Amino acid sequence: MKYLVILCDGMADTPVPELGNKTPMEVAHKPVMDSLAAKGEVGMCRTVAEGLKPGSDVANLSVLGYDPKVCYTGRSPLEAASIGVELKDTDVALRCNLVTLSDEDNYADRTMVDYCADDISTEEAEILINAVEEALGNDVFRFYSGVSYRHCLTVANGTTDLGDMTPPHDISGRVVGEYLSTAPAAQPLLALMEKSYYILKDHEVNKKRIAAGRRPANSIWLWGEGRRPQLQNFEKKNGVKGGIISAVDLLKGIGICAEMATPEVEGATAYIDTNLEGKVDAARELFDTGCDLVYIHIEAPDECGHRGEIENKVRSIEMIDERVAAPMVEYLRGTGDDFRILVMPDHPTPIATKTHSSAPVPYMIYDSRKDIAGVPNFSEANAEATGIFISHGPSVMERLNRGVNMEFFAVNGKRPVRLSEQTRRFAFESLNHKYGKLTEQTPCVLMDDYAGFTALTPLEQYDAIIERIASTAPIRICENEKISGAATLGNAINHTVPATFKGDSIFRSISHLTIDFETVLKKGIYAIREDAKKALEKYMGTGKEPFVRSCINCINYMEIWHDRYLQELKPLAIYRTNYENLKKVPFLPAQNFYEAVQSLWFTFAFVRLCGNWPGIGRIDWLLGDYLERDLAAGAITLNEAREILAHFFIKGCEWVRGGDYGSGDAQHYQNIVLAGLDENGKEVTNTVTYLVLDILEELGISDFPTTIRINKNSPAELLQRVAEVIRLGGGVIAVYNEDLIIESLTDYGYRLEEARRFANDGCWEVQIPGKTYFIYQPFDALRILQHNTLKNYDGSVHFSNFDELYKAFIEDLKRKVQECGEDNLNNFIYTGVPTKDWKWKPSLPCTVVSVFEQGCIEKGLSYLEGGPVYNTVSPHIGGLPDTVNSLYAIKKLVFDDKKVTFEELMVVLRNDWKEYEHLRQYALTKYAYFGNDNDEVDSIAADIFSAFADACDVLNGHSGYMCPAGISTFGRQIEWAENRLAIPCGKNAHDILSANFSPAPGTEREGATAIIRSYCKTDLKRAVSGAALDVKLLPSAVNGENGLEVIKSLIKGFISLGGHFMQLDIADTAMLKDAQKKPQNYTTLSVRVSGWNARFVTLNKEWQDMIIAQSGSDI
């Protein structure tokens, strides 16, 4: 793909009476541009943001994709760069025009006759500037000659606080007096201007000019002050190599600062006589030598605008069409490559005003691969009429780079459109990694310069870090965002508090919990601080005092961060509502839906900013009442509410890339749980539930991973909507069987009301949100069977029947669970006697999450030290299906069918089936393994799990933790593969086997219903932490009217048979393989395996292969 930008400086205009009230663009005969516009995207773009001056620098930076609000440091530093001046950070550069002034005695009385000294030639100018340098240059002031009338002055240790240094082209024909800056710091500069008049007016060069009838360059004019700009490398920013062709220093300077190619073009001037053919040649040359994007800047229309030359302006546009657009299109077609062309001005330079305006400009993007309906004539009015408006100029470059169609990936079918264009754009950019990239750029705060940091206690260090994060983390306000706040430090993705000391990160952060948003929304964070103050009184002078003080501190720091957002938002009119909302929340209770969404988001963002990964929990339960009230009162419409909520989802899915994870980007475990019963047994499903489904359906956002609580009486409409969303693929919704889970929790000892509140930890492990400490202890059961029970097949053990083998394995399994329990004791000061009042050992500071976790402030204990109401450590058995299959295969091959003796089988397995391919095939194809609804094998799974759950129960009371059982692998089947030996069911050593409690890839032959039945035969009520099942369906299975029925039927069957958690996904192996080959076509394709999700294209090959292997299951 090649990208061409034809930037027609100042081309846009307003209707000109002399042209019959048409604009130059409308009048100009420009067949090439018009034919592209007829087949391309045409719209308007605001290149000059509110509050900025409409200079070519600002506008061109915008078009090149650099946000001037962030990068722009003034015009002259860019020009300085173009003439090879290397600015120091302490230097200030100014533009130094050669101008023609009238000859009144007093400088202030003179008139600006010509801001460009009659287009003085570069050669003449060089002589004059050298003369000025000689007379006025010194250690502080240095003059550099540039092109034509445009030159440069640098001021060592200068200031930019110079008041209004007026551009000379803005005051053509006016007396200069009232445009001279009155700022004290500007006075030495004005003196230079005045002195230059006496150096220049009688200079030989000017004498000759006057004799030749040309205006003299009789003064310098200083303006456009600025420091060295920081532009990110263009290629790194956009992923394409870029080059700029321009006669204007400014543009070359931008090119140099952005490390783009900036070839010289002979005879390129800024006027109508410029060497356009030279520019075209240079552009071809750039493409031919490997540039992907060439930016041809043509100044002529702007100059004509400044001069008020109507005909010349029309002519300049025609020339660009004929002599640039035509040959470039021909060239690009000739290359055989796909290409996109962007044609636009940087800003209007209307004939009527002869100066730049900051009005939006027309743009046109043509894509050689796809004709779309454009407009017949590329003009201001036609562009405006399309209704397409890019309000943030710098995104036009992304639009060119990425194409004009915002498509949210669906594995199957098409996603509906309900959200506004603006919100969809926001989502598209976010899902395409725009904000993730930004976040990656600022990894953390540095504590190196913090006086006495190492002498602080860990808790004091933690507080210092949080204060610094709150005070210095970048503030990010995304274009048109409806809610504000952003976790802008990249190291958070590495599960650390994003702060380093001498290059090392300092504290790990917290995940696997859902924090107490309910209190934040309903009471506000000030109320939490009041509780902390009360606790401080209570614990003053005790060992708990530092922790409680830290809680108060962290809330105060959050206020600092909050205040920074208020300051930033206050002057920006379009963020008025964000500002007004944030003035109240999250510190005060939310009064309406909009405030509630902002409160929830801001709190979440702060906790995440500080490195933690909390889940959201039951968002419909949290927000539903606010919305219902607002809707009833007519305070909000459904569409408005959907937009606001969409921004919550979009802001959370910025796909931050972490270290070198094979498992892709963006893993914040920020789970959302929808629907189900509330604490009183009433169904929660409300308008918010359906809005969330709308948003997931339209945008395909899978991070937040969402799980829906379904029970036997769930509303039919809810099931229907869930099926519709699931059918689109991407794994955005999983299913909980809440009938089973609530019973499971009450059986385990939770009160019914508490059980009904359940949400999860971030994957799918069930917990009571806002009051639970949770971690899990994963282990590989297959490893226990192979390594402990069968001694790595070394032949040293013998079992003469299946029962013996089974019992030996169960003993080994129980030992493993005991080990888990012993590990737990490490966290306690243990006297050797079990007790009810466990003493926690001090642990890592984690105040930011402790503040939002019920129990911590009250008990004066942190999240990691027993503060929460419930403290759980859950042993998780992994590789269970593979263990079951192994045992079953031994049972059949050795003891039932006597195909081989036990000793022989050990040899075969030790040698990884080498020379026993027939036996391996036999084992693989003859028996129906876990997932095929074979009672004989499924009962082994049920028995092992029940023995495991018994062993977990024994641990309760042996430490301060409850130890509920769970079944999982998440993605560990990949890392475990390395240590796994051959498996008796015909799999080789190191094969990637089952995920969670799902059948091993390739062993399931009976389809989804058999898989679910196999899984449900285990008593999953005892999997209090959870047991996940992954079921993949092919698109063909769920297409058409009957497809939704199929999905609903599977869910209903899963519920009635007693499943726990099911991730039902639509996958197409062929599509995934294509995505592996052509990642660029699948940038927003997300995949989810229970408890884990990512953008497919960011996975390494191993992970991608695993996903593909698991997608082939059902036909």
Add this chain to the structure above:
Amino acid sequence: MKVANIQRFCMHDGPGIRTTVFLKGCPLNCVWCHNPETQKAQSEVLFYKNRCIMCGACSVCENNAHLFEESHILKHQLCKGCGKCVGECPVAALEICGTEKTVKELFDIIKKDCAFYGNVGGVTISGGEPLLQPEAVEELLDMCKKEGINTAIETCGYFSQDILNRIVPLTDLFLWDIKDTDPYRHEKYTSVTNEIILKNLFAADKLGAKMRLRCILVNGVNTDREHYKNILNIVKELKCCEGVEYIPYHSFGGSKSLALGEQNSGSNDWIPTAEQISVAKSYLLENGIKVF
């Protein structure tokens, strides 16, 4: 009952999730048959040569049907369909089609997925031609109905009419194959005329049998407008027909023919184009007929 295959989690043989029972034996002999292994009433062994690893485990055959020369050859004419070799083959290169099952055995398998049938899904008895075994089918349908399982029959329509009285009340939906509406072509390609099939169809309709017509589309054979028009006329004349499902011909049956030691009578030329399928569908849609 002679069963060719039982497939769970079917979503293309009637509404919802279904278990489809393919019975063995068919009175028709369609040249394009998608399931040639179900045509003969007796058990047969299919041999998939590409999976064979030449291990010789199948030499257990008492009739010496397996020959090993340069390659492994199954002499189908010697094979009695006992299936002994199938049990020995380690790589599933040999498959048996046609096992004897009692009605109760079948019912137990069907029952397994009750949790997934809901109100719309259930069992579909297909074939072959299920109504070649009418007594057993009737018994099975009866058991399913009593269990509240939705029942469907896929039939070619060629059977003796007197069984309809007993079958219709037990069947929630008929998937009724109309291979062709032209009697001559019908005979040419299926070996029987369509007279009995249509007679049975209208007789079933009179008895109130809810049905969908299933019409195979074979490029160059029955992709003409006249045929679509005839289908339309049939549907219009039926009282209880809920619509039509077109089945585009595919050539996957060919590999099974070869595995049965028969010639592949199919042809890739018969695969209808997307446009043909769309024309056929829209003709009915435009005339107000539901197309599945």
